[in-house]
Structure formats: structure tokens, C-alpha cells
Amino acid sequence: MGAQDWSNTEDAALAAAIGDASQEALAEVYNRHSGAVHGLARRILRDETLAEEITQEVFLRLWNNPNKFDAQRGSLRSFLLAHTHGRSVDLIRSESARRTREDNDARLATGAGQNIEDEVWSTALADQVREALSALGEGERRAIELAYFGGHTYREVADLLGEPEGTVKSRIRSGMKRLRQSLTAAGVTQA
Amino acid sequence: MKVEELLGAYALDALDEDERLLVDRHLSTCDSCREEVRDHREVAALLAPPPIPPPDRVWGRILAGIAVAAPADELAPVVPLRRRERRFESTRWLAGAAAAVAVVALGVTVVVQSGRIGSLDDQVTAQQQEIAAFQADPLRQAATAALEDPNARIADLTAEDTEARMQIVLLPDGTGYVFENTMTPLPDEATYQLWALVDDRIISAGVLGNDPGVVPFHLDPAGVQGLVVTEEVAGGVAQSESDPVVAWFEA
CATH class of the missing domain: 1.10.10.10 (Winged helix-like DNA-binding domain superfamily/Winged helix DNA-binding domain)
Structure with missing residues (x-):
């Protein structure tokens, strides 16, 4: 449990360390990818609160089910973003969120x-x-x-x-x- | 129609449920299609919009979610050398806080007991028992200290038609604990999840596990109008469609 510098460790090795319950490894993965995860969720959901929920869920799932990530099947980044995308899309297809999104759509229509x-x-x-x-x-x-x-x-x-x-x-x-x-x-x- | 034609839309989550299941089934037996999906997803990841670092509270909630599954004895500050089960490291931040509370509380115990009439042996024995109790469950001690904080908000969550209830304490700095409760334990594949009603929106305040004892969580108390616990699949969900098991709303 000594202080290990994870900043030079590759994603796949970090994922393996998360499988061994290293919170520091999770923190490093979070440092690297939480911005992309949160940014994608917010782009799709147009809602900060929901985007934070999704971000939380994506990293908790990585912690709880690290074996779902298979380094042979692609990068950790694309794995996390694919999960982010899937869950965000699930949410906007659920009826309750749809209304909020439509409101936000209207509001953002003149923006980006x-x-x-x-x-x-x-x-x-x-x-x-x-x-x-x-x-x-x-x-x-x-x-x-x-x-x-x-x-x-x-x-x-x-x-x-x-x-x-x-x-x-x-x-x-x-x-x-x-x-x-x-x-x-x-x-x-x-x- | 060939399943392969659906792979691009599948990788972008753009299929209806029935077609998605069709592709899922196919992928379980087809290496080349799995490879194609992987390639599409690598490309999709490159299209992702600019990163937006999430606010610090998100990491705080992740830590709270991780800590939830740790049995209380793993939090004991004096036994760092036992088993290497999952999630031990994650609870160190909590163990430190709990140990600090235990020290303060023990100080009080010593003062009170030294004023008592009795043999020194009795006092030592009593203190050792106190120490053992604190070390056995520092999380409970931290929660008890929170409960006694004059600025704490205390919510009693109840059910309309069952005996289930849960007491929750929330401090101004956002530290919260699920305290006493009479919730029915759930199977392993399920969990209780805590939600807060804030400014007329429902946000998740943490996954409580399938048999919650004392559980820490983090929730900004500003604007909290109500607290609800639902039953969900293990790991929790981002948005609940379940009915409340217990609930509390500000009068």
C-alpha cells in the first residue's frame, strides 16, 4: 500500500490494478478520463446534474466490475466512453428526461x-x-x-x-x- | 437483413432494443463482427467532444460509493495488516476521520470515569471495553458524533404501509450517514439507493448496499427538500423508476 506513482502507468495496467482494489489506480484513471466522460455525457444530455450522475456511475462500475474491461477488445478510454454514451442515450430515451432535454434543446438552439x-x-x-x-x-x-x-x-x-x-x-x-x-x-x- | 449491416448503428447505440439484442446475440459467436464493433467504438471515442472536468463532488460521491461496501471492521484504525480484500484502501480516508472522532470521544470517557468512585482496575477494564467498542465500529462512532452535532439535520424516513424506517443525519459540510434502520436485507444482486429531492429534482446521494448498517455518503444539504430510498439492481442506477421504500419530506 506504499505510495506508488501511477502517472506513467499505462491504462491497461491501471485497469488491472483496479481489479486488485487499488484506489490510487482508480484515481489516476479518473484524472485521465473523467473530463472526457463528463464532457460526452453533458454534450448528449445537455444537463449538468445528469452528466455528473453518469460520470459517477461509469467510474463506480469500473470499480465494481473491472473484469468487464478487456484490454484485448480496445482501449480503456473507448470502453469508458462507450459506456458513457450507452447510459446517456438510455437516459434521454427515458420519458422523464426527454422533456428536460427538449426544453434545453430549445434554449440551446441559438447556441452551439x-x-x-x-x-x-x-x-x-x-x-x-x-x-x-x-x-x-x-x-x-x-x-x-x-x-x-x-x-x-x-x-x-x-x-x-x-x-x-x-x-x-x-x-x-x-x-x-x-x-x-x-x-x-x-x-x-x-x- | 444481415446482422452485419447493423454494426455501425450498434456501436453508436442507435438501434432499437430488439435489434440491439439481435446483434448482442450474434456478437457472442462472431469474432470478426466483434472486431468491427471495437473498431467503430475506437473511432467514436475520437469524436468525443472537448473534456469538461467534473466538479470535485463527483469524485467525493464515487469515494462514498466505494466505501459503502466495506464492512465496519475494515475501518478499524489499529489493524491495518489483516486481509487484502477489495476496497480496503478506499476506506482509509474514512478510517482517519473515524479515528479522530474516537480519540475525542475517549477523552471525554476518561474524564467522566476518573470522577467516579471505584477501583483503578475497574476503570481500566471499563476503558479497555470502551476502546474495544470504538475500534470495533469507528464508523458508528463517527455517525454518532454527527448525530450529536447541533447543526446536524436529522431525517426519519418512513414507509406508508410497512414498518421499514431509516434515520439519516446530514451535516452542513455535506457529510451524511445512514444511521439506525429497519430495512429488510435484499439479495446480493440488489441494493438500496438513496436519493435527494433538491430544488424539485431528484439526484442520487449514494448506493447503500443490500443490507445497510451505518453508511456514509456525501450530499450538499443546501436545498434538500426530501430524501427517498429505493430498491435497485446492485451497483445502483443513474435514474430510478422504482417506488420509494422509505421517504422523508421537509414539512
């Missing part, structure tokens, strides 16, 4: 738009990500924006855009694949 390219600056890789986004077709980009930030199902996206469901469904998939190709070519993700 849904433009995904404005949103992306979270990492030092922002330029490459922005470039990859610009390589997408407009339809692909809109569909991904509405699904990822809007928390809409692809059927709802199809409604919103007035396009066939099948088209939207395949655009989301092809868009994500194309993004990955661009990012891999730029050396951001691995092939």
Missing part, C-alpha cells in the same frame, strides 16, 4: 450547433480527425452526428432527414468505416 467538426478538438489528434470527417459524404456525416451526439436511433435519424431507414443504417456503417480508414492512413488508429 450540432456540427460535428466544431465539436471535435478533444485530443492532440484533432486536426487529423477533422480532416477525416471532411472526407465523409454529407449524408454520412449528418447521420453519424445525429446518432452519436443527438442520441437518436437510426430510424429516428431517417425520420429527421426524410431518408429511407436502410440508407441511413448503411451510411452510419460506411461512414464509420471510412473515418477509420482515413485515421489509419494518418497514423491515428492502427490497421
Whole structure:
């Protein structure tokens, strides 16, 4: 239980230490990723209180079920953000939160738009990500924006855009694949 | 329709429930589709908006949530060398606070007892018993000290049609304890969860475990109009759809 400096430890090793009940390891993971988790939850939910609830839940779940994270299946960051996204979307699809969100939507309508390219600056890789986004077709980009930030199902996206469901469904998939190709070519993700 | 066509929407949580289950089932047997979902999620993580560091209270609540599951004896400040069970480290911050309270309380005990008529042996024995009791349950001592704080708010949560009740004490600095209660223990896969009604909104104040004894939590007392306990799945939920088991509302 001696003081260990975790700041140079890789995420996967931190996750393993959390499995051994190291609170310091959890604190380090929290230091690294709580801003991204909280920022994503707040972006989707447009509500600070709910975003804090989700942030709390995401890190408590990591503590209580550290084995759900499998380093073979991706990075800790994407694991935490995927959980954040899933739970945030669950919440906005629940009826009680929907009203608040619609109110907030109306309030924010004149503020920051849904433009995904404005949103992306979270990492030092922002330029490459922005470039990859610009390589997408407009339809692909809109569909991904509405699904990822809007928390809409692809059927709802199809409604919103007035396009066939099948088209939207395949655009989301092809868009994500194309993004990955661009990012891999730029050396951001691995092939 | 092929399941693969759904993988992009699946990775972005953009499927309806029935389709999501369909993909879940498929992924349990298909390595290449699992890989594709993983790739989509790595890309999605890169699209995440700018980080916004959460306020300090969020970490405080996480610590409180972690401490909940620690049995009281793990909090004893004088026995740091026993078992390496989960969650021991996490309770050190609490153990320190509890130990400080125990020392203050013991000081009072000594003064009172030294004024008594009786043999020295009796006094020593009595003090040893007191010490043993404090060390056995420092959390309870901390909660008792909170209960005696003149600035504490004390809430008795009750049920309409059962005998269940729970006493909660909340200090101005946000330190709170679930104290006496007569709640029915729940199975392992369930937990009680405490909620606060603040400015007409419901916020979670902590997961209490399936058989709560004395449980610490953190809650800013400003604007608290009511406290409610619900039964939830283990680990707790961000938003409850359960009926209150016990509740208290400000008169």
C-alpha cells in the first residue's frame, strides 16, 4: 500500500490494478478520463446534474466490475466512453428526461450547433480527425452526428432527414468505416 | 437483413432494443463482427467532444460509493495488516476521520470515569471495553458524533404501509450517514439507493448496499427538500423508476 506513482502507468495496467482494489489506480484513471466522460455525457444530455450522475456511475462500475474491461477488445478510454454514451442515450430515451432535454434543446438552439467538426478538438489528434470527417459524404456525416451526439436511433435519424431507414443504417456503417480508414492512413488508429 | 449491416448503428447505440439484442446475440459467436464493433467504438471515442472536468463532488460521491461496501471492521484504525480484500484502501480516508472522532470521544470517557468512585482496575477494564467498542465500529462512532452535532439535520424516513424506517443525519459540510434502520436485507444482486429531492429534482446521494448498517455518503444539504430510498439492481442506477421504500419530506 506504499505510495506508488501511477502517472506513467499505462491504462491497461491501471485497469488491472483496479481489479486488485487499488484506489490510487482508480484515481489516476479518473484524472485521465473523467473530463472526457463528463464532457460526452453533458454534450448528449445537455444537463449538468445528469452528466455528473453518469460520470459517477461509469467510474463506480469500473470499480465494481473491472473484469468487464478487456484490454484485448480496445482501449480503456473507448470502453469508458462507450459506456458513457450507452447510459446517456438510455437516459434521454427515458420519458422523464426527454422533456428536460427538449426544453434545453430549445434554449440551446441559438447556441452551439450540432456540427460535428466544431465539436471535435478533444485530443492532440484533432486536426487529423477533422480532416477525416471532411472526407465523409454529407449524408454520412449528418447521420453519424445525429446518432452519436443527438442520441437518436437510426430510424429516428431517417425520420429527421426524410431518408429511407436502410440508407441511413448503411451510411452510419460506411461512414464509420471510412473515418477509420482515413485515421489509419494518418497514423491515428492502427490497421 | 444481415446482422452485419447493423454494426455501425450498434456501436453508436442507435438501434432499437430488439435489434440491439439481435446483434448482442450474434456478437457472442462472431469474432470478426466483434472486431468491427471495437473498431467503430475506437473511432467514436475520437469524436468525443472537448473534456469538461467534473466538479470535485463527483469524485467525493464515487469515494462514498466505494466505501459503502466495506464492512465496519475494515475501518478499524489499529489493524491495518489483516486481509487484502477489495476496497480496503478506499476506506482509509474514512478510517482517519473515524479515528479522530474516537480519540475525542475517549477523552471525554476518561474524564467522566476518573470522577467516579471505584477501583483503578475497574476503570481500566471499563476503558479497555470502551476502546474495544470504538475500534470495533469507528464508523458508528463517527455517525454518532454527527448525530450529536447541533447543526446536524436529522431525517426519519418512513414507509406508508410497512414498518421499514431509516434515520439519516446530514451535516452542513455535506457529510451524511445512514444511521439506525429497519430495512429488510435484499439479495446480493440488489441494493438500496438513496436519493435527494433538491430544488424539485431528484439526484442520487449514494448506493447503500443490500443490507445497510451505518453508511456514509456525501450530499450538499443546501436545498434538500426530501430524501427517498429505493430498491435497485446492485451497483445502483443513474435514474430510478422504482417506488420509494422509505421517504422523508421537509414539512
